[in-house]
Amino acid sequence: MKPHWQTWAEELKQEFPRAHSALLPLLHRIQTEEGWLSPETLADVATLLDLPVTTVESVASFYTLFYKRPVGRRVIHVCVGLPCALKGADALMHRLEAHLGIRQGQTTPDGAVSLFEAECLAACDLAPVAQVNLRYRGPVPPEAFEALLKEDE
Numbered sequence: 001m002k003p004h005w006q007t008w009a010e011e012l013k014q015e016f017p018r019a020h021s022a023l024l025p026l027l028h029r030i031q032t033e034e035g036w037l038s039p040e041t042l043a044d045v046a047t048l049l050d051l052p053v054t055t056v057e058s059v060a061s062f063y064t065l066f067y068k069r070p071v072g073r074r075v076i077h078v079c080v081g082l083p084c085a086l087k088g089a090d091a092l093m094h095r096l097e098a099h100l101g102i103r104q105g106q107t108t109p110d111g112a113v114s115l116f117e118a119e120c121l122a123a124c125d126l127a128p129v130a131q132v133n134l135r136y137r138g139p140v141p142p143e144a145f146e147a148l149l150k151e152d153e
């Protein structure tokens, strides 16, 4: 059975003169729909865009916001860049890990939360900074970690 997003790929191929140009918007759209990019999905994308699968895999791997395995319904990124580190990012991460019972890079067994480190999120004036499903939160002092788990998106 063909992937349901094949129509998007065909539309993007018409919109962009080069298949490479359609790759990022297509991967983004698929991830928004499916939550992550499986190896099978990447292979299908390569076929649909007439690109080498290694090209598609390398692009998906380069951008850390493309998930190569399933993630939780709430994805938390904690910035560990220097300004955030100086303002307690490590303690924030440790509190989240202890509370959730997972390490950074993991997802809770119930699929509720995934926790990731991030390099500078370009909001240093809000340090320490986190993102919840890509929405900025900051400053988030370590003792306020539970707010990241309760806030609406």
Ligand code: FES
Binding pocket: 079, 080, 081, 082, 083, 084, 085, 119, 120, 121, 122, 123, 124, 125, 127, 129
């Ligand atoms: S170092 Fe955290 S936002 Fe820049």
